Amino acid sequence: MPSDDVDARRAPGARLPGGSPDGGVLGPRFRWVSIGMCALIMLAAFENLAVTTIMPTISRELDGAGLYAFAFAGPLAVSVVGMVVAGSWSDRGNPRTALYGSVALFAAGLLIAGLAPTMPLFVGGRLVHGLGGGALTVALYVIVARVYPPVLHPRIFAGFAAAWVIPSLIGPFVAGLVADHVGWRWVFLGVLALIVPAMGMVVPAMRGMRGPAQGEERPPRDLPRIGWAVLLAVAVLVLTLTAEATGVLQWAGPVVAGVVALLALRPLLPAGTLLARRGLPSVILMRGLVAGAFFAAEVYVPRLMVTQYEVSAPEAGLALTAAGLTWAVASWLQGRFPGLSHRTTATLGAAGLTIAMGSLISTVLFGLPPAVIVAGWAVSGAGMGVLFPRLGVLTLEDSTPADQGFNSAALSITDAIGSSIALAATAIVFSALGPLGGGWPFVGAFAVTSVFVVGVWLNGPRMLRQRA
Known part of the structure; x- marks a missing residue:
């Protein structure tokens, strides 16, 4: 980390009496920026989860059944463009301005959606929000690299993971209450009101932050990369929408869209990612693999319990709640033990997903009780909680100030694309x-x-470089 980053007068990793660098992520130096960044992540997560709960109400009130699927697929697709723009902005300029721009788009999307009188305008707000949300995550990753010493990266990424998971426990319930008693529009406008204090905590820590030093900048490839990102977004959208088609289109559409997506994806990732080259490329690829496995299976877990076991929707949600809790706890534990090797975290993550998939398939084939599903899915949450934050840590370890934005964007892009393909x-x-x-x-x-x-x-074994 270069000495001209934030507060260069203090040595990164200086230890205070508590034994952690500068008192840890909640020590005096980092307390407010840590809380503020986790709050931004939590607000973004809450909004994403809340939309799932209240979308039937919105669709009915705005007469928008025809745009129901697009309201979900569209933001995911355009988020890829936001990730690429934020990554380029951070590498060639300043991550502080990238964060300001992403938060402004995020807030604008909430405002448009919350005030929308028609479904097309509501979807337009969702697209603006998706663009800002994709950029937001990348900007925050780069700020972590510039503000925190490396030894604290596991802990702040554990905080990010918990900030994403916690809303999954209460977000849908709270959104339903707000929609029923106040109105669905306040689900968006209420989040908008909380963005200002969250940003107020982050801004002071970014004073004096600059971009890469002269000579460290990445070559100016912004416009071609943005063009590839737009093509990738279109391919993802087509892939998502044709998955539910019938006839020839059911097979041909996803195949063509998938091929286009892979061609457009390649320039947006470190060289060798799609070939699982050892080191950073395999770290980036791993994010797409674990996201695809977990989030695609998660969609079918409550559906399996409701349709095959005739349990109620709240009871089916217990599996998701259990996974959310174990994810949060495991994320916290891996942050408390940074000495836990990356190889071990990869093994634990793979083992958790393996046990989960085995429990799901075995339950269906052998008629096991639904409690097996809940227990198995809780194990998957623990595996993800251990592994997911470490992928961010490994990405920053293999990045320089000149490519932190590019690599952080690549990590987020493979997350979105892996989930979409799966x-x-x-x-x-x-x-x-x-x-x-x-x-x-x-x-x-x-x-x-x-x-x-x-x-x-x-x-997993390819994420670590061969030692000389």
Whole structure:
């Protein structure tokens, strides 16, 4: 970390009496910026989860059933563009201004959505919000690299993970209460009101922050990369929308969109990522593999419990709640033990996902009680909590001030693309096996996510560079 980063007068990693550098992420030096950044992550997570709960109400009130799916797929697609722009902005300029721009777009999207009189305008607000949300995550990753000493990276990323998971426990319930008693618009406008104090905590820590030193800048490739990002966003959107199509389009659409997505993805990632080259490329690839395995399977967990076991929706949600809790706890624990090797965290993450997929498939095939699903999915949450934050740590370890934005953007992009590809693949298989009835569609969907888990096992050892 260069000496001209934030507060160069203090040595990075200086230890205070508590034994942690500068007192830890909640020590005097980092307390408010840590709280502020985690608050921004939590607000973004709450909004994403809240929309799922209140979208039926919004669609009914704005007569927008035709745009229901697009309201979810659109923001995910355009977030890729936001990630690329924020990464380039951070590397060639200043991550502080990248954060200001991303938060401004995020807030503008909330305002448009909250005041929208029609469904098309609401979707437009969601697109603006998705653009800002994608940029926000990348800007925060770069700020972590510039503000915190490396030894604190596991702890702040653990905080980010907890800030994302905690809203999953209460967010849908709170959003439903607000929509029923105050109005769905206040789900968006209320989040908007909380952005200002969150930013107020982060801004002081960024004073004096500058971009890369002269001679360290990345070559100016912004416009071509943004063009590839736009093409990738379109391909992701087509991939998502055609996954539920019928006939020839059900197969041809995803195949064509998938090929285009991979071609557009390659220039946005470190060289060798799609080939699982050892080191940083495999770290970036790992993010897409674990995201695809976990988030695609998660979609079918409550559906399995409701349709096959006839449990109530709140009871089915227990599996997701259990995974959220174990994810948060495991993230906190790995942050408290930075000496835990990256190889061990990769093994634990892969093992957690393997146990989860095995429990899901076994439950369907052998008629095991639904408690097995809850327990297995809780194990998957623990595995993700250990591994997910470490991927951010490894990315920053292999980055310089000149490419922290590019690499952070790549990490977020593979997250989104891995999830999208896995969701499309599981949807195709689930639909194709539908005529067989019973639990076979679920077995097929979980078999697809298990392929991603195999990739996690194979890729794990390649994340660390060979020692000379």
